[in-house]
Structure formats: C-alpha cells, structure tokens
Amino acid sequence: MAKKTHSSPFPRVTLSSVTLSFEQPHPSPARGGNPIHTEQTIEQPIEFTGIGLHSGAPVRMRLVPAPAGSGIVFRRTDLDNFEIAATGRNVARVSYATSLMRQGVLISTTEHLLSALIGLAIDNLIIEVDNLELPILDGSALPYVCAIRSVGLRPQRRRREYLRILHPVEVREGDKFIGVYPGTGYSIDYAIDFPPPIGRDRFTLDLATETYGAEIAPARTFGYKADEQRLRDMGLIRGAGPECAILVTATGIENGPLRFPNEFVRHKVLDLIGDLALAGRRIEGRVVAERAGHAMHTALVRRLLADRSAWELAAHRTH
Numbered sequence: 001m002a003k004k005t006h007s008s009p010f011p012r013v014t015l016s017s018v019t020l021s022f023e024q025p026h027p028s029p030a031r032g033g034n035p036i037h038t039e040q041t042i043e044q045p046i047e048f049t050g051i052g053l054h055s056g057a058p059v060r061m062r063l064v065p066a067p068a069g070s071g072i073v074f075r076r077t078d079l080d081n082f083e084i085a086a087t088g089r090n091v092a093r094v095s096y097a098t099s100l101m102r103q104g105v106l107i108s109t110t111e112h113l114l115s116a117l118i119g120l121a122i123d124n125l126i127i128e129v130d131n132l133e134l135p136i137l138d139g140s141a142l143p144y145v146c147a148i149r150s151v152g153l154r155p156q157r158r159r160r161e162y163l164r165i166l167h168p169v170e171v172r173e174g175d176k177f178i179g180v181y182p183g184t185g186y187s188i189d190y191a192i193d194f195p196p197p198i199g200r201d202r203f204t205l206d207l208a209t210e211t212y213g214a215e216i217a218p219a220r221t222f223g224y225k226a227d228e229q230r231l232r233d234m235g236l237i238r239g240a241g242p243e244c245a246i247l248v249t250a251t252g253i254e255n256g257p258l259r260f261p262n263e264f265v266r267h268k269v270l271d272l273i274g275d276l277a278l279a280g281r282r283i284e285g286r287v288v289a290e291r292a293g294h295a296m297h298t299a300l301v302r303r304l305l306a307d308r309s310a311w312e313l314a315a316h317r318t319h
C-alpha cells in the first residue's frame, strides 16, 4: 500500500520547521476560564516526523484529540491501528529508554512525549505512530511543547482526577533510590551523580507553578562519548547524533553550548515526569529520586499501582 503523501491539513513538525522558543513560565496553559482542573486534549492534530534514537527507524507520528475519559493511547498505524494504552501495566523491558508492550507489540522511547503531556496537563490523546519508536527530535520535550501550544489546548467537561499519594512508596536498589510521598501539588527533588565532567547535581521543581515549558522541556538527553561504541554494539543509539543529544567527553561538551548549566539534571527530571505519567494520572505528591533512571522510575510506578492503599483518585483539593 502506498504511503500517504503529505497532503494533510494538519500542522507538520520536523526539527527544522518547529520554532523552538525558550519561553518564560506560562501562566495560563489553556484558553478560557479555569480549565486546569478539568481534563484537556489538543485543539487539532499535529504531525511530527523524525527518527528513533535507538532504532534509527524513520517514523511519522500524529497527535490526535481524544474524548474526555479516554486517557493517553498509542496506536501503531503500521499494525492495523493496534492500540497500547500509556499505563504501568504495559511497561516493557526498560534500560536506556522506556518502552510499552502489549501482546508482543512495542512502542519505544515514550518518555519525552509523555513528559510534555504531563507538563502541559493534557489528559486525553491518541498518539499514532507508523513505526516502533517515537521520534527523538532534538532530544528534549521542547518541540512537543511548542507544537502543542501552537495549536492550543481544548478544555473538556470532565473533572480531572489526580493520583493522590496517601502514604510513602519507595524503591531502593544499591545506591539508587526513588520514593513518592504525600504532598500538595506535584513536586520533584532529583539528585544525580555521574562521572566527570557532570558530577553531582540536584534540582527541585514544583510542577504546579507551571514552570515546565521554561525550566524542563528544553533540557536534552545526553550520552558519554566513551559509552558510544558499547551502546552501538548493543544495538542501541542507532539514530543518535549531535543534533539530538548532548555529547559528553571526559573533559567537556562536544556539541555545546548547553541550554542550561545544569541541563543534565533537568533532563533527568523531564524523564522522571514522563515515566511517572505511566501511573495513568497526574500525581499529587512529592517525588524524591537519587541516581535513578528509567528502570527505577518504572519500578516505582509498578509498586505504586500494586499498593492500592498508597493512593486514591481524587479531584483537585482546594485550599
């Protein structure tokens, strides 16, 4: 079957076409009234094209508005529109990126898009992809944020339910740690400790203050040049290049400048938000992570969802 030509009326986004604007915090993510505590989708479809970071496979992706209550659902258009919901029960093997799998069908590297959807408070969306991995674009969530803001958000009538944390849930593995605790809003405290030149760093964020687009979305993924061949030998990072990741050498950055002096820890926060999106609802609570990664993030989601006493689904609390 011939592939469709680019005759669609929807905005198409490639890295060269999207305007990456480094914005100030955005006080009002949607038009009209106070829609923040009702569900939202996007106003109209958006198309992205690119390649997968690990597969190197070309992919066309289309974000499509979805009805209230339907959640975030991936759809493999190359496999008879097979659907995989973005929930913890579909998390597959996780090492260098987060993947979802259902009945043997895979969707890979979901974290940056899901992070943008939480950051912009989008509850309902169909994500059509014609290959197994999402496009890496520039390695951040900024192309998603800019494109979604350019079409706008559509408030929906249903009240958003949050996953409110009622008691702590923690995962520890050696010197890696992640935990989630009761708290108002959604706050994150992330500490990293990487080999030089990144070293130790720490970043705290209160997502409720609508800082995502300015503080987190632009932070790009990164990799050490010293690990490159080993990862390629494992069949990973086939789509990697200086346009989609920060390349870290023993002494500095090969493809600078950085977008933030602490871009690395900010990207870890970006990944964490995207991985915790697999809890299925925006979290109301406080997350603490130390030296964690995709495996720890998704382990927390699984432990949290399995402990039904640790949370409740609840409308926003007014104070």
Ligand SMILES: [Zn+2]
Residues within 6 Å of the ligand: 111, 112, 221, 267, 271
């Ligand atoms: Zn990432």
